Amino acid sequence: MVMTFIFAFIVGGIICVIGQLLMDVGNLTPAHTLSTLVVVGAILDGMGLYEPLINFAGAGATVPITSFGNSLTHGALAEAEKHGLVGVLTGMFEVTSSGISAAIVFGFIGALIFRPKGNID
């Protein structure tokens, strides 16, 4: 179990380093960087490579933003597998990402209980 923490740290750290390099070396804006990582996560899941990464690194793979692409694709793929071509379309309504729902709910609650602190960035 201890090793899982170490691998979560290392793998999560490496994904963040990739993001940092995209920003510094690739001259991408943060929004471009995050969008790129989400798309990469989706493609990796399509190739069946993201699940092994989660098995190996646990939260090191589920906490970085790449997991959005993974969980969204996972929902779409499950539907496509079950219902064929129609599933590819209905998969769009089945896509789930607890991160997005959580951000919406907590964003709303946050807006109710907190006051703005200067400009956002």
Place this chain on the structure above:
Amino acid sequence: MEKEQYQQLEQNVTPKPPYLKNVAKAFFVGGFICAIGQAVSLFYIIFFNFTEATAGNPTVATVVFFSMILTGLGLYKRIGQFAGAGSAVPVTGFGNAVVSAAIEHRSEGLVLGVGGNLFKLAGSVVLFGVVSAFFVALIKYILVTIGVVSW
């Protein structure tokens, strides 16, 4: 001045980012956030009926909750200034983008302010996530149909 000349000049004037230092900061802060996530996962596995396979969802929701608290207290911005991608790449960074936009536009009302601006900063992540999920599923469906790969 021509546009190209200006860009040339801009590039010469802009200082090069300290690559190694930024990478180290991103690695340690990002890794630390993921290790906290791992602790949250373990908590859900041991005390609730979640397996390693299903613990990811509650874990992500929980760290987004932490991110809401830190954002509301104005602390996440400070972490971000130090850590760069280390705090932007984990879903806490996504949570921060959504929550800070919501808080900032609260004064314009819940519908037009919060509702209209919630995804102002994070919308592109949702957009590209959903669209790429659609295309990946479509491509995989085609590949399976013509027999190149299996599900």
Place this chain on the structure above:
Amino acid sequence: MTLPLLVVLSLLNGCAEKEKFIVYGSTQNESEVEALIKEEDYVDRSTVIQYDDSMLVAVQIKPLEKWKKTKLEKKLQKKFEKKYPNKDVFVSADYKIFYEANKIKKDQMEDTKLSDKITELKELAKEET
């Protein structure tokens, strides 16, 4: 920073060393089951719960092999099904199942509850995200 970490790691491993392979419940084929698991070098620790003709094999895979978890789980499942064709075998490499299996052993759970618990854990392991 690394040194204390290594000490902690070796201590944790040392404690676990004694009971790496556990068989609980009916003990008729205990050594056989243990040998069967020990053949698989990717298994780090295991707890097997036996009740009537159902058998819950909870294993933990070595950290560096963990990315192959799904495959190894299936491999072990097949191996056990082949060896015990008239038993209802269920293999899982999930930490939750392993944790619960150890709890069954620690609490010395009675036979009446055991079969329900095994069914419950099986359903849990099959859940998808």
